[in-house]
Amino acid sequence: DTEVTQTPKHLVMGMTNKKSLKCEQHMGHRAMYWYKQKAKKPPELMFVYSYEKLSINESVPSRFSPECPNSSLLNLHLHALQPEDSALYLCASSQDPYEQYFGPGTRLTVT
Amino acid sequence: RKEVEQDPGPFNVPEGATVAFNCTYSNSASQSFFWYRQDCRKEPKLLMSVYSSGNEDGRFTAQLNRASQYISLLIRDSKLSDSATYLCVEPFMDTGRRALTFGSGTRLQVQP
Numbered sequence: 001d002t003e004v005t006q007t008p009k010h011l012v013m014g015m016t017n018k019k020s021l022k023c024e025q026h027m028g029h030r031a032m033y034w035y036k037q038k039a040k041k042p043p044e045l046m047f048v049y050s051y052e053k054l055s056i057n058e059s060v061p062s063r064f065s066p067e068c069p070n071s072s073l074l075n076l077h078l079h080a081l082q083p084e085d086s087a088l089y090l091c092a093s094s095q096d097p098y099e100q101y102f103g104p105g106t107r108l109t110v111t
Numbered sequence: 112r113k114e115v116e117q118d119p120g121p122f123n124v125p126e127g128a129t130v131a132f133n134c135t136y137s138n139s140a141s142q143s144f145f146w147y148r149q150d151c152r153k154e155p156k157l158l159m160s161v162y163s164s165g166n167e168d169g170r171f172t173a174q175l176n177r178a179s180q181y182i183s184l185l186i187r188d189s190k191l192s193d194s195a196t197y198l199c200v201e202p203f204m205d206t207g208r209r210a211l212t213f214g215s216g217t218r219l220q221v222q223p
Contacts, residue, residue: 033210042198042213043155056210090154097209098145098202102154 003027004103006091012109013081021076021106023091031097032074034066035090037105043090049074050097081110115144115201117214124189125222131185132217134199144182145200146173149216155198158184189221 004025013019025032031050035043048056049068063085065077074091086109092100115136124130136144143162147155159166161173161182172185186193199214 042215045210048210088152098143098211099157099160100211101157104154107152 004091004093004101006089006103006106008106009104010107010109012111013078014111015081015083017081018077018079020078021089021091021108023074023076023103024072025074025091025093025101025103026072027093027095027101028071029093029095029101030071031094032068033092033094033100034064034074034076035092035102037088037090047076078108081108083110086110115199115212115214117197117199117217119215119217121218121220123220123222126189126191128189128221129185129187130189130219131183132197132199132219133181133183134214134217135181136199136201137180138201138203139177139180141201141203142175142177143202144173144175145202145211146182146184147198147200147213149196149198151195155213158197186219189219191221191223194219194221 007022033048034046037043045058046060047066052068063080067075088105090105091103094100117134145160146158148158149155159173161175165174170187175182196216196218198216201212
């Protein structure tokens with residue numbers, strides 16, 4: 001079983017809604033990541049937090065807003081999304097910056 | 112950013128077969144890679160790391176060929192449960208940032 005948990009597993013939201021995705025890791029890792037994955041495509045990096053500070057933002061639109069309340073938690077706040085934002089959103093954590101462990105993901109559908 | 116390239120497959124093999132995938136990369140300075148496995152509608156899971164000395168774990172062997180700039184994953188005695196997409200992953204450092212570049216994946220289907 002993964003030690004990175006994500007909630008909710010599935011989310012359907014309208015384009016005017018505000019919702020949040022949550023991620024928690026129980027391994028004491030110092031870095032946490034958000035990825036977006038479309039069907040039959042590899043994960044695309046969105047954000048990296050290192051020691052609770054945002055270290056990488058891959059030019060993600062402002063309708064996605066990450067937050068790292070503490071070293072174990074990572075949130076992704078969603079507002080005014082578009083249908084093309086529908087995807088699997090994966091959270092990952094790592095101690096070594098390269099060996100990353102993924103959560104099960106949140107499958108998001110924007111209607 | 113440099114890229115890694117993979118044959119998307121699918122590779123259809125019978126149970127018990129030996130199958131190998133390659134992944135080519137363009138950054139000649141890269142010294143380590145990872146193979147991740149992703150089952151349908153699941154998250155990627157780290158399978159093994161690959162350094163110049165290679166790596167073997169049970170039925171799985173990964174090798175890095177720096178001269179020809181490719182890495183390989185060999186699976187012996189394939190099981191039905193090996194059916195998945197195998198992602199070749201390159202670590203990179205870009206202006207002080209460390210992250211991973213994922214290949215597009217190779218799909219393996221092991222058939223009874």
